[in-house]
Amino acid sequence: MMSAHDQNPASHTERNDESTTHFGFQTVDKHEKESKVANVFHSVAQQYDIMNDLMSFGIHRLWKRFTIDASGVRPGNKVLDLAGGTGDLTAKFSQLVGREGKVILADINSSMLNVGRDKLRDKGLVQNIEYVQANAQYLPFEDNTFDVITIAFGLRNVTDKDMALRSMYRVLKPGGRLLVLEFSKPEHELVNKAYDFYSFNILPKMGEIVAKDGDSYQYLAESIRMHPDQETLKSMMEQAGFEQTSFKNLTGGVVALHKGYKF
Amino acid sequence: MQKVLGEPLLFAQALSAALETLINQLLRYNMQGTRALRPLSGKTLTVQLTELNMPLSFTISHEKVHVTSSDEHYHCCIRTSVSTLLAFNKNQQLTDLIKNDQLDIQGDLKVAQRFAEIAQTLDIDWQSEIAKRIGDMPTYQLGRVGRSLREKINFARTQIQADASEWLVHEQRLLVTAGELAYFSRDVEQVTAKLHALQQRLDALNK
Numbered sequence: 001m002m003s004a005h006d007q008n009p010a011s012h013t014e015r016n017d018e019s020t021t022h023f024g025f026q027t028v029d030k031h032e033k034e035s036k037v038a039n040v041f042h043s044v045a046q047q048y049d050i051m052n053d054l055m056s057f058g059i060h061r062l063w064k065r066f067t068i069d070a071s072g073v074r075p076g077n078k079v080l081d082l083a084g085g086t087g088d089l090t091a092k093f094s095q096l097v098g099r100e101g102k103v104i105l106a107d108i109n110s111s112m113l114n115v116g117r118d119k120l121r122d123k124g125l126v127q128n129i130e131y132v133q134a135n136a137q138y139l140p141f142e143d144n145t146f147d148v149i150t151i152a153f154g155l156r157n158v159t160d161k162d163m164a165l166r167s168m169y170r171v172l173k174p175g176g177r178l179l180v181l182e183f184s185k186p187e188h189e190l191v192n193k194a195y196d197f198y199s200f201n202i203l204p205k206m207g208e209i210v211a212k213d214g215d216s217y218q219y220l221a222e223s224i225r226m227h228p229d230q231e232t233l234k235s236m237m238e239q240a241g242f243e244q245t246s247f248k249n250l251t252g253g254v255v256a257l258h259k260g261y262k263f
Numbered sequence: 264m265q266k267v268l269g270e271p272l273l274f275a276q277a278l279s280a281a282l283e284t285l286i287n288q289l290l291r292y293n294m295q296g297t298r299a300l301r302p303l304s305g306k307t308l309t310v311q312l313t314e315l316n317m318p319l320s321f322t323i324s325h326e327k328v329h330v331t332s333s334d335e336h337y338h339c340c341i342r343t344s345v346s347t348l349l350a351f352n353k354n355q356q357l358t359d360l361i362k363n364d365q366l367d368i369q370g371d372l373k374v375a376q377r378f379a380e381i382a383q384t385l386d387i388d389w390q391s392e393i394a395k396r397i398g399d400m401p402t403y404q405l406g407r408v409g410r411s412l413r414e415k416i417n418f419a420r421t422q423i424q425a426d427a428s429e430w431l432v433h434e435q436r437l438l439v440t441a442g443e444l445a446y447f448s449r450d451v452e453q454v455t456a457k458l459h460a461l462q463q464r465l466d467a468l469n470k
Contacts, residue, residue: 065276065331072335075305075324095324096331098305250273 021159022226030159038109048086048115051210051217055203060153061088063255066248067150067181068092070257076100077147080171082136083107083154087116093148094125104141106134107154136164141171152181156227165240172262178242184249184256185229191252199224230256275317275332282319283330290328294386297326308378309337313344321378339370 021030052060067089073079075098081090084105093103105120107113110133117131134140136151136158149168158164168178186192199221207217228236230247233256237245242260249256290297303323311318311334318334334340341348343366360366368375394402431438439447 059273061280062273062276065280066273069276069279069331069333072333074307074336092329095327095329096322098324 022223047210048112049088049119051207054206054210059251063181063250063257064088064092064152066250067152067179067257068096070248070259071148071150071179072177073097073148078145079103080139080141080146080149080168081105082134082139082149082151082168083157084150084152085109085112085116085154087120089150089152090116090129091120091123091125093150094120094127094129097128099127102128102130104130104132104146106132106136106139108133108135137167139167139171143170144173145171147173147176148179149176150179150181153183155180155182155233156223161228162236162240165237165242169241169262174262176262178237178258178260178262180233180237180258182233182256182258183224183227184233184247184253187249187253191254195254196225230258233258279319279330279332283328286321286328286330289385289387292387292389292392294388295384299381299384300326300328303374303377303381306374306377307337307339308374309334309340310348311340311342312348313342337370339368339372339374341375342367 019030020027056063071079071093073093073096075096077097078101079090079093079097081087081093081103084090084107087105090103090105097103105113105116107116113131113133120126120129132140136154137160149172151168155161155164165178172178186195200218203221204214204218207220208214227233230249230253234245234247237258237260241262243263245258245260247256247258290300300323304326305322305324307320307322309318309320317332320331320333320337322329322331343360347360347365357366361368390402390406393405397405428438432440
């Protein structure tokens with residue numbers, strides 16, 4: 001079984017060759033990745049929530065709750081939920097920041113944004129949420145705008161992660177914090193092997209049966225392996241300017257929450 | 264338990280999610296609705312129970328209670344144990360609890376009292392809620408069975424208490440009856456009085 005962390009950490013690929021990047025295990029031109037990732041998410045948008053529950057056995061809800069707890073969000077805060085997809089984090093943030101606060105749900109993919117918007121409106125959450133179709137590398141906001149920025153299960157799909165982190169740093173207020181919730185490298189080898197088997201054998205089949213799209217879930221498994229491990233991502237955040245960076249492994253390192261501040 | 268899910272804090276998230284669902288469900292059934300929450304909108308009460316070793320914060324927003332496991336921001340924070348918390352609303356005990364280091368309160372006490380008031384004034388018509396789901400007749404039957412069961416349990420409890428008391432006092436002679444205790448106390452009082460009188464006489468003779 002291929003283990004990308006051992007072979008080819010993503011950040012190194014990006015730094016070694018300026019014109020190419022990875023799309024799962026494939027090496028593609030940078031400008032090509034965006035449209036390929038877009039196709040994946042256009043395809044899975046409608047079944048995204050149900051697949052999340054199935055794939056993670058519902059644990060993704062606890063990972064997201066952990067992120068909310070770590071955000072320290074309070075009434076009146078301005079929050080950017082980047083790659084917010086179907087709006088799980090936005091729904092909670094919207095209620096916690098209250099009428100005086102604001103949450104921006106941003107995603108590069110219009111299909112995901114539409115699903116998120118419909119879901120949140122159905123829940124009656126309309127007062128303090130704005131929807132923005134935006135590329136994480138070129139955030140269309142003024143400097144020092146947000147108290148909290150979260151990006152949950154989105155950073156690994158971004159073409160140039162370093163550029164995206166710099167962009168997030170720019171729009172974060174001094175004193176604000178960035179939270180990156182993302183799949184990572186399991187701490188124990190046994191878990192790693194079981195996780196590899198699950199990701200490459202069961203996950204694509206599950207995608208084929210439920211979402212009628214095995215290829216997209218094959219990409220999901222590959223993209224997770226190509227994502228930088230905990231320490232690499234932490235140093236990438238530091239290079240982007242974030243301070244007091246730290247990470248917490250969740251579920252044995254299958255997922256990690258990285259935190260960094262702008263001062 | 265905390266390590267089962269891999270990392271220490273997911274237990275806190277599971278607990279806060281369960282509590283949040285339970286509390287909001289109870290509020291939905293409340294006859295008074297969620298009106299009582301309005302004055303507390305935007306307020307956060309944090310509770311740190313010694314038994315749990317993690318904070319639980321209750322924030323009111325959109326007429327719902329949101330439970331998080333974070334103590335970064337609150338209007339009132341209570342650090343105590345479960346048993347102390349149950350006696351919290353009795354104002355006369357508050358000072359004693361604080362003096363005895365059983366309770367530590369930071370922030371606006373009124374926020375905590377308002378939360379306690381809401382909990383106490385919950386008024387849920389369980390029969391009506393159950394009837395909505397299983398129908399009137401089964402609810403009536405269920406209620407009858409429940410009442411009869413409660414009466415039987417109460418009767419059994421009283422009976423067991425009486426039997427245990429009988430066994431301890433009369434059969435095992437481990438405890439004394441109320442009459443025996445009163446008789447013994449009277450004897451003690453008489454001896455004390457006699458001793459006091461004797462002491463006075465001795466004092467008079469010594470002068």
